[in-house]
Amino acid sequence: MARIALDAMGGDHAPQxxxxxxxxxxxxxxxxxxxxxxxxxxxxxxxxxxxxxxxLAALAPHRPRLHVVDAPDVIAMAEKPSAAxxxxxxxxxxxxxxxxxEGQCDAFVSAxxxxxxxxxxxxxxxxxxxxxxxxxxxxxxxxxxPVVVLDSGANVDCAAAELxxxxxxxxxxxxxxxxxxxxxxxxxxxxxxxEKGDTVSKExxxxxxxxxLNFVGNVEGRDLPAGRSHQAALDVVVCDxxxxxxxxxxxEAVAPLMVGLLVKAGFEQDRIMRALRDLDYSEYGGAPLLxxxxxxxxxxxxxxxxxxxxxxxxAVQAVDSRLDxxxxxxxAAPQSGAAA
Amino acid sequence: MARIALDAMGGDHAPQxxxxxxxxxxxxxxxxxxxxxxxxxxxxxxxxxxxxxxxLAALAPHRPRLHVVDAPDVIAMAEKPSAAxxxxxxxxxxxxxxxxxEGQCDAFVSAxxxxxxxxxxxxxxxxxxxxxxxxxxxxxxxxxxPVVVLDSGANVDCAAAELxxxxxxxxxxxxxxxxxxxxxxxxxxxxxxxEKGDTVSKExxxxxxxxxLNFVGNVEGRDLPAGRSHQAALDVVVCDxxxxxxxxxxxEAVAPLMVGLLVKAGFEQDRIMRALRDLDYSEYGGAPLLxxxxxxxxxxxxxxxxxxxxxxxxAVQAVDSRLDxxxxxxxAAPQSGAAA
Numbered sequence: 001m002a003r004i005a006l007d008a009m010g011g012d013h014a015p016q017x018x019x020x021x022x023x024x025x026x027x028x029x030x031x032x033x034x035x036x037x038x039x040x041x042x043x044x045x046x047x048x049x050x051x052x053x054x055x056l057a058a059l060a061p062h063r064p065r066l067h068v069v070d071a072p073d074v075i076a077m078a079e080k081p082s083a084a085x086x087x088x089x090x091x092x093x094x095x096x097x098x099x100x101x102e103g104q105c106d107a108f109v110s111a112x113x114x115x116x117x118x119x120x121x122x123x124x125x126x127x128x129x130x131x132x133x134x135x136x137x138x139x140x141x142x143x144x145x146p147v148v149v150l151d152s153g154a155n156v157d158c159a160a161a162e163l164x165x166x167x168x169x170x171x172x173x174x175x176x177x178x179x180x181x182x183x184x185x186x187x188x189x190x191x192x193x194x195e196k197g198d199t200v201s202k203e204x205x206x207x208x209x210x211x212x213l214n215f216v217g218n219v220e221g222r223d224l225p226a227g228r229s230h231q232a233a234l235d236v237v238v239c240d241x242x243x244x245x246x247x248x249x250x251x252e253a254v255a256p257l258m259v260g261l262l263v264k265a266g267f268e269q270d271r272i273m274r275a276l277r278d279l280d281y282s283e284y285g286g287a288p289l290l291x292x293x294x295x296x297x298x299x300x301x302x303x304x305x306x307x308x309x310x311x312x313x314x315a316v317q318a319v320d321s322r323l324d325x326x327x328x329x330x331x332a333a334p335q336s337g338a339a340a
Numbered sequence: 341m342a343r344i345a346l347d348a349m350g351g352d353h354a355p356q357x358x359x360x361x362x363x364x365x366x367x368x369x370x371x372x373x374x375x376x377x378x379x380x381x382x383x384x385x386x387x388x389x390x391x392x393x394x395x396l397a398a399l400a401p402h403r404p405r406l407h408v409v410d411a412p413d414v415i416a417m418a419e420k421p422s423a424a425x426x427x428x429x430x431x432x433x434x435x436x437x438x439x440x441x442e443g444q445c446d447a448f449v450s451a452x453x454x455x456x457x458x459x460x461x462x463x464x465x466x467x468x469x470x471x472x473x474x475x476x477x478x479x480x481x482x483x484x485x486p487v488v489v490l491d492s493g494a495n496v497d498c499a500a501a502e503l504x505x506x507x508x509x510x511x512x513x514x515x516x517x518x519x520x521x522x523x524x525x526x527x528x529x530x531x532x533x534x535e536k537g538d539t540v541s542k543e544x545x546x547x548x549x550x551x552x553l554n555f556v557g558n559v560e561g562r563d564l565p566a567g568r569s570h571q572a573a574l575d576v577v578v579c580d581x582x583x584x585x586x587x588x589x590x591x592e593a594v595a596p597l598m599v600g601l602l603v604k605a606g607f608e609q610d611r612i613m614r615a616l617r618d619l620d621y622s623e624y625g626g627a628p629l630l631x632x633x634x635x636x637x638x639x640x641x642x643x644x645x646x647x648x649x650x651x652x653x654x655a656v657q658a659v660d661s662r663l664d665x666x667x668x669x670x671x672a673a674p675q676s677g678a679a680a
């Protein structure tokens with residue numbers, strides 16, 4: 001019985017995409033779950049009415065499981081995060097996260113201003129004991145199973161000890177949400193051997209080897225699309241948020257480049273897109289901000305209704321599997337078993 | 341009239357691939373150029389004979405432009421670079437680079453042990469005045485024109501001032517070898533704004549803005565496959581060798597992942613490969629180690645004859661355009677114009 005708050009005003013296509021995504025999720029989720037649509041109530045109601053009078057009419061029976069929570073302000077995509085969260089306490093972002101902090105819902109999902117969501121999540125939900133920074137965990141499609149990559153952009157200039165914390169967070173996530181029994185954790189680096197890499201990587205390698213995690217050593221750039229290093233199939237790949245962010249954005253852009261070349265060569269676009277569907281980020285929903293007390297899921301600004309739906313389902317899974325509780329336990333007693 | 345030394349023993353498929361590549365290059369290059377095949381003379385001669393008696397029989401007229409230089413030792417792909425170059429002064433790698441250092445040839449090309457090539461190039465050719473480290477410049481295929489990315493693996497833990505030197509090296513290379521008039525230089529980072537990124541990136545951004553280069557600001561991961569940032573079409577992208585190496589290896593591996601998915605969906609492999617030919621690294625030849633006095637071109641260990649041929653042609657172009665002289669001038673008088 002999860003109650004998920006959705007920032008209905010967040011994202012390039014809000015509130016149309018968010019409200020439509022909530023309807024799609026309501027239709028697929030077990031009826032015990034409910035969704036709070038947080039934002040400008042009148043616009044949300046009008047959007048709901050329009051969707052249910054039109055393309056999503058078939059979903060009308062699920063309307064009662066959506067609850068609108070009014071939040072008059074909106075944080076724009078380009079606003080400075082710290083200023084925005086101070087000056088707009090009644091924004092959908094702040095109201096939604098406050099509901100979560102107060103226990104009135106179990107998770108928060110937004111496709112809005114990522115920096116503001118990170119800052120507001122840290123201020124309102126707070127970090128787990130002993131953590132200095134949260135990490136964004138992104139699912140990378142691979143030739144084998146999807147891999148959790150973190151940090152993919154919350155932090156730069158990470159210390160080796162922080163990379164180890166990211167590894168612990170990622171391992172719990174891979175266990176609880178992806179169902180990996182003893183997640184294999186790799187360290188993104190520029191060579192297989194332990195002595196390879198920059199100063200932080202070498203130190204992180206040594207710390208990870210003694211971490212009690214199922215550490216499978218260094219992982220190179222080529223291992224990410226493969227989903228497998230020279231050692232093992234991968235579940236979690238740890239890196240600084242700088243390289244994680246560069247490679248995430250690179251990955252998102254390289255598929256369109258290839259599709260463009262194929263279409264130019266006469267291939268039929270629809271067939272290609274279907275064949276490459278497994279690489280579509282919207283299949284995998286949002287990226288959780290791991291390390292905060294609670295569930296805060298970051299979606300792409302240009303999320304489609306389908307992407308929002310996936311993120312809401314990931315949020316439910318995180319709640320159902322008690323991800324947050326497991327992270328707390330794992331950080332308090334790091335050596336006690338693989339996942340929780 | 342360029343004389344290019346090729347490490348005939350370097351690479352996973354040497355000496356077959358290297359000798360075949362040299363024959364292909366001799367057939368395409370202007371007859372004024374010559375190629376020195378450096379390595380175990382008997383094996384090279386036998387390989388030449390076999391190729392000219394078989395699949396490359398048509399290239400027999402070009403045989404006289406290949407000159408075999410004996411070098412009895414071979415540095416293996418997995419040897420420790422520093423130990424290898426000390427203990428094997430008569431290896432093909434060391435002999436070829438010594439010929440270049442002594443002015444008996446104008447450039448050196450190898451698909452052998454990259455670490456050994458870097459170390460030997462620095463020892464024998466030396467660095468240009470004022471440089472602390474060389475950088476590997478790789479050509480990235482993009483949706484627009486190919487872009488020079490450096491450093492793609494020679495250095496980690498780079499200081500901001502070093503990134504600026506890489507930018508100068510890359511700009512001269514883009515001008516001389518790719519023919520870009522006033523090369524647009526971007527800084528790989530995690531956001532468009534100057535204040536984004538890690539400590540080194542912020543400082544590098546400030547230094548690049550005053551460098552006299554055509555600096556177009558930060559470039560995100562997504563801009564690389566596009567070949568264009570929010571500001572401009574790109575010619576050169578500068579980054580630390582850690583992220584450069586990760587993203588290069590990632591790029592090389594992501595195409596096979598996509599091709600695999602397409603083939604699984606029933607597309608014809610040959611047609612796909614033809615459509616994606618522009619993404620094939622062997623089209624672009626090797627990656628020069630910029631900053632050493634001379635031309636030292638690093639090829640992929642698994643280089644095909646076609647890749648070796650491309651690298652030899654790049655070497656000729658670097659000699660013909662006087663790349664090394666231009667780099668020296670540019671480093672000595674950094675503010676004097678765009679390219680040399």
